[in-house]
Amino acid sequence: MTVNKQFNTKFMVELAMMIAIIVVMSLTPLGYIKLPGLTITFLTVPVAVGAILLGPLGGIVCGATFGLTSLYQAISGGSAFTAMLFSINPVGTVFLTLVPRILEGWLTALIFQALHKMVKTQKFSYFIASLACPLLNTLLFMSTLVIIFYNTPYIQSFAAKFGTSNPFTFVVAFVGVQGTIEAVVCFVVASILSRALYKILKTTM
Numbered sequence: 446m447t448v449n450k451q452f453n454t455k456f457m458v459e460l461a462m463m464i465a466i467i468v469v470m471s472l473t474p475l476g477y478i479k480l481p482g483l484t485i486t487f488l489t490v491p492v493a494v495g496a497i498l499l500g501p502l503g504g505i506v507c508g509a510t511f512g513l514t515s516l517y518q519a520i521s522g523g524s525a526f527t528a529m530l531f532s533i534n535p536v537g538t539v540f541l542t543l544v545p546r547i548l549e550g551w552l553t554a555l556i557f558q559a560l561h562k563m564v565k566t567q568k569f570s571y572f573i574a575s576l577a578c579p580l581l582n583t584l585l586f587m588s589t590l591v592i593i594f595y596n597t598p599y600i601q602s603f604a605a606k607f608g609t610s611n612p613f614t615f616v617v618a619f620v621g622v623q624g625t626i627e628a629v630v631c632f633v634v635a636s637i638l639s640r641a642l643y644k645i646l647k648t649t650m
Contacts, residue, residue, distance in 0.1 A: 456499065456503075459498065459499060459503075459646070460495070460499055460503055460506060460507075463491055463494065463495040463498075463499070463503070463506075463507050463510075464506065464507070464510050466491045467488055467491045467492070467495075467507060467510045467511055467514065468510065468514065470487065470488055470491065471488060471511075471514035471517075471518075475487060476488050476514065477518065477523070477524070479524070479525075484518075484524050484526065484623075485623045485626055485627060486515075486582075486627065487627065487630055487631070487634075488511045488514065489511075489549070489578045489579040489582050489627060489631045489635070490630065490631050490634050490635045490638075491507060491511075492504070492507045492508055492511050492546070492549065492550050492553070492578055492582075493553055493574060493575045493578035493579075493631055493635035493639065494635050494638050494639045494642065495507035495550065496508075496550045496551075496553040496554035496557065496574065496578065497553070497554070497557045497571060497574055497575070497635075497639040497643065498639060498642055498643060498646060499554075500554050500558065501551050501554040501555060501558075503550075503554065504549075504550030504551045504552075504553055504554035504555075505547055505550050505551045505554075506550070507550045508546040508547045508548070508549050508550025508551065509543065509546065509547050509550070511546045511549075511550070512542050512543035512544070512545075512546035512547060513542075513543070515527065515542040515543075515546065516538070516539060516542040516543060519531040519538050519542060527541075527542065529599055530590075530594060530599070533594070533597055533599060534593065534594065534597075537593040537594065540589065540593070541586065541589050541590060541593060541594075544585075544589065545581075545582065545585030545586045545588075545589050546582065546585075546586075548581070548585055549578060549581040549582045549585055550578075552577070552581055553574050553577055553578040553581060554574075556573065556574050556577050557570050557571070557573075557574035560573055560574070571636045571639050571640040571643070572632065572636045574636075574639070575631055575632050575634075575635035575636035575639060576628060576631070576632040576636075578631055578635065579624070579627045579628040579630075579631040579632070580624075580628055582627070583620055583624040583627065583628075587616045587619070587620055591612045591615070591616065595612055595615070600615075603615070603619060607619065
């Protein structure tokens with residue numbers, strides 16, 4: 446009982462720290478870099494680290510925190526892009542900012558756990574999960590955006606500007622550079638941090 450209580454307390458403290466990091470980052474340029482159209486975000490880094498260290502539940506909570514900061518950006522006007530989407534379809538924007546990020550954290554944790562259990566892939570699990578997180582963020586967010594908003598005049602104006610004729614080419618043109626930057630940064634930073642912290646936390650359990 447004492448061991449379980451200590452573990453639960455340790456888990457909650459670590460989770461609270463990850464939430465705090467996500468919130469603090471979201472309020473600084475480290476969290477969101479504003480560009481025309483989409484915004485580059487490095488919040489996938491703490492989400493990936495949280496998912497790797499704290500498992501599926503931790504991944505869900507970290508992803509949800511990321512999503513809530515994105516929703517705040519939409520409601521407050523911090524992001525011109527999502528603010529416009531919110532004015533077009535508030536319910537759709539809530540779904541867009543929250544659900545993909547929750548799934549992102551959850552799936553990243555599952556990917557890490559599956560790979561970490563196997564001897565042949567264990568040493569690569571940190572790197573693969575750290576790359577999967579930003580890729581899932583882009584894939585899930587843009588898929589949801591296309592499903593809910595693609596036929597709106599606002600998104601069609603971007604499609605016309607890029608000269609794209611279908612959702613796939615629109616996504617590639619819209620997030621090609623941003624998605625690559627996010628993936629590279631998260632892959633490098635999250636894999637290094639998660640691997641180091643995982644070893645430290647495991648030895649102190």
